[in-house]
Amino acid sequence: MSAGTLALTNDSDVVVGTGTTFSTELTTGDFMVSTIGGITYTLPVKTVNNDTQVTLISNYPGPTETGSAWYAVPRATQNLVTAAIVAQATEALRGQNYDKANWQAVFSASGNITVMLPDGSTFTGPSWNKIVELLNDIDPVALQTLATQVHADALQVQEDREDVDAKAAQVTLDAQSASTDAQTAATERAAAENAKEGANKFLI
Known part of the structure; x- marks a missing residue:
């Protein structure tokens, strides 16, 4: 945890600290994280006014609270987290697109099809229409x-x-x-x- 506690006011962009050293721990673009009422709020910093007051980029949406513990998350760290989330979401979306394309080929294509496997390799085999055709020819x-x-x-x-x-x-x-x-x-x-x-x- 970072030093001191926070006083947060609903729908306000000003955060007041008690026993805090905002000037040392924070810079513009960093994040303040505090859990209030069981909900964790991640608050982006617009400006550091002094050791006991900062201005947020957007208004605090939670309930008014005083004496809340908090910790600082540097912008670089938050960017790494965001980049990792984007990369994982992109990978998941790519996998879903492969799955949709694979199943579309399985259901509707005729003859042999080539599907993309999760590891990037491919597999070639008959589509369901081809299997039905083979069974009908028996x-x-x-x-x-x-x-x-x-x-x-x-x-x-x-x-x-x-x-x-x-x-x-x-x-x-x-x-x-x-x-x-x-x-x-x-x-x-x-x-x-x-x-x-x-x-x-x-x-x-």
């Missing part, structure tokens, strides 16, 4: 026929796979059987050769 009978054919093809693929699996299993069994037969033949051949050698020895 032939349910043709779709059902296609779905039926796909299902039949899937069943045939499954059947063919089962047949291939069965044939592969049969090939495995045949290979095992051939291996067994080969081992048996080799055993019988070895036995025959042994018998032949034994017979030859007996004849000698």
Whole structure:
């Protein structure tokens, strides 16, 4: 808070201070801020008359009050606040304009549209009219026929796979059987050769 208190009169442009140092704390264009009756008033200074009196740019609109605490806001600080508010309002308005343009395109344009996203990037896709057009072009009978054919093809693929699996299993069994037969033949051949050698020895 700034030094001293204020005496404010309704509809008057004169502010009287008690224990104030207006000449030190204020200059033309600065603001005096005081809360009266729960409402904060920001009062722009037109002239600093002396340490205890200033003249406002416009008349004070609030109720008459004395002994009100206050604080000074330099013009440069207030300008920063105002500039920030203007920048934020401009950004919000720009966003709303983008939204309006985007929705207008979504609702009324035909074909593909490009919308502006909040981060400045764009997205391209079909408008609602384009989506409706695509849906209207769909032939349910043709779709059902296609779905039926796909299902039949899937069943045939499954059947063919089962047949291939069965044939592969049969090939495995045949290979095992051939291996067994080969081992048996080799055993019988070895036995025959042994018998032949034994017979030859007996004849000698």
